[in-house]
Amino acid sequence: MRTEFTAQIKKLQLWTAETAVLVAVSTGADSMALLDLLAHLPANLRPKINVVHVNHQLRAASTNEAIFLTDYCAAHGWPLYQTKWPLTAHPAHGTEAAARQFRYDYFAQVLRQQQIPLLLTAHHADDQLETLLMRLARGGDVQQLAAIATERSFHQAKLVRPLLPFTRQQLRAYVTQRQLTYFDDVTNQDTQFTRNQIRQQIVPVLKQIQPLAAEHAANYAAQLQRLLRVNQQQMDQVLIENGQFMATGYRGELGKWQSLSSDLQHLALDQLMTRLMVTQGIEVSQAQKGEIRQLLQGPRAQAGLDLAAGWQLTKSYHYFTIAPAPAPIVAATVDLMPGATCQVEQWQITLQPVSVTGGTDVDSIEVWLAANELPLQIRHRQPGDRLPLRHGHQKIKRILSDKKISQQQRERLWLITTQQNTVLWLLGVKKSQLFNPQQTDKIHYRITIKK
Template identity: 40%
Template sequence: MENLAQSFFYNFRKYCPNQRVLVAVSTGVDSMVLLDLLSELPESVRPVIEVAYVDHKLRQESQAETSFIRNFCKKRHIKLHCREWETEIHPNVGIESAARTFRYKFFADIMEKTGIKTLLTAHHADDQAETFLMKLVRGGNIQQLQGIRVTRRFADGYLVRLLLNYSKDEIREYARKRDLIYFEDATNRSNDYLRNRVRHLLVPKMKDENSKFLEHVQSYEHQLSLLLCATEEQVDNYLVEMQINETAFSVDFWLSLSKSWRTLVIRKLLEKYSRKLNEDSLNQIESFLGNSQKPQGSIKIGMHEFLIKKYNLFYFDNKYQ
């Protein structure tokens, strides 16, 4: 427990330069441990803590949880921002996503009104692994495999996850030794949701196979983020070099790139202009631009849009002349 508190102190100093923080609290073990760790920081670095709490009105226990966090903050002279998600605006489908949207909109509103620049959430290493595995199951492009980051832009400040390097077991052990009071969400035990199935059925097996599974996920996430960031920077550089004027691009420059870079550059160019095409369409575009036997022509890439090639130039237009 001492090591956790010490490393938390280091992480706080590294990622939280501001002296006021907003802590997203659910009354679960993760957020209550985060709140306790913040409260136990040395007085010289301890921030002014404000708490954001949402009663989602999804469980009968929420009334007791709301009463608990109100009393908790009152006793410790912590300012509490509390909001209810009224049942009449609950959607019939996609309730988890809707709840998250409501919650983070509330957090952003508080930050705007108070001027707080740092939002702290209690995401941890198990959350990272679960998110990674869920994305593998669902599929998509490789950018989507990037997991939860320690810090990212949010509202007019930053969202910071200081517990991301700690496992759920470490967090529970800290709570046990500190004799913390927290609430367990009964829905977390149900396998009706994909995340819970990943949490209960997949992650434990991975940990059994290798006790360092969580560390390995963190490492892969970090390596992937570095590679994607470096690739993105190089693609942006190529796009600048390839651009001839405000709307047109050089076919010759594009052809001078390796096959891999040509694909990445075209993909980024299409994304830049909000055009989403499947792999077959991308291959068709590459074949069209690389066809020296047809120096002029067009290819339809949308309902009313064309990619037009005229010798060394190509550009996008809503009609072909």
């Protein structure tokens, strides 16, 4: 097996004799085989071995295993980093997932503190088969059927599984031939855990039907991973051609998106959700993706959909955005007295008598105002708001619709009104056209806006 393992390491080309690696060792047969295989690589391929071990304190034998590994590493001159999972941190339910989280958090800590670039684990072809079956039964994205990748990023380092081409049987034969000491984890026989149930009850049946089931699963997973890598590159290009990634989120051109074939829409949306949300640990169900596709293809000019973890899809006329939902609007009214200036978001608003000279770099409107119309109010729009024009009024809602301003933007627009709620200015959109000649009971004012 050493020859095949050496060929696998040459193929991966992930380290040299100068590279430090951190090997996760449980003292089971698989991880002990990995340690021995690494130690017997040719000198030009043999990395600098560091070992990491977590005593989960779930079994009485854990203490003896930790003592054995301490002596074993000392005998070989390998640095050993180990810790215990505190009993007080053990949850009442979900022990397996919690133990894995603690274990990998500790691995990340050691990698960071020791500045080691590679973490090696002893996952093998049978693990791949079990994972594939679990994910097939659970359902979800096709990416999940790629199961365990040979290598992937892990915090600031890389996680590598060099034993994936090899089966559990091959590794057991190797440790037996080498007469290596290892410890069997008795909890691996507990069929209350889904993986153990698959391992003990389903995989043996599959191997009776096809003895090479594990090898075939590893081969299928490798093929699927290659297809997915190519697909991701191509779908990234589709997304760039049909929209743009923002600092947080994505803005797409609706017409271009709708012109894509149904298959392209499915694949591009999968990649978009992966980039925006799944990589952040946010799950997006197939049902929710179906809702997104239906909304984007539907006839409504404006629509919205709440997604997981505070994300939101907003469709507005020619565009759609997928981004974290904006903070809720706090209803507020700002009073503006003559001679005063106030700041409302990006707007600097001033009210002065016309006799006071204004700057040349500001936008303005002139009005005649009576004392009872002051102070002016700066507020968000309300139902029924109308903008005075020279011949009548125009509903604010109609103005926003004509200008195709999205619902999200509408909710954040500011208006300047009198105390009688006469709208003088819809900021950033349109001014009133008051036929307001000089009047003896009113004062001539200029409202100026500067961004």
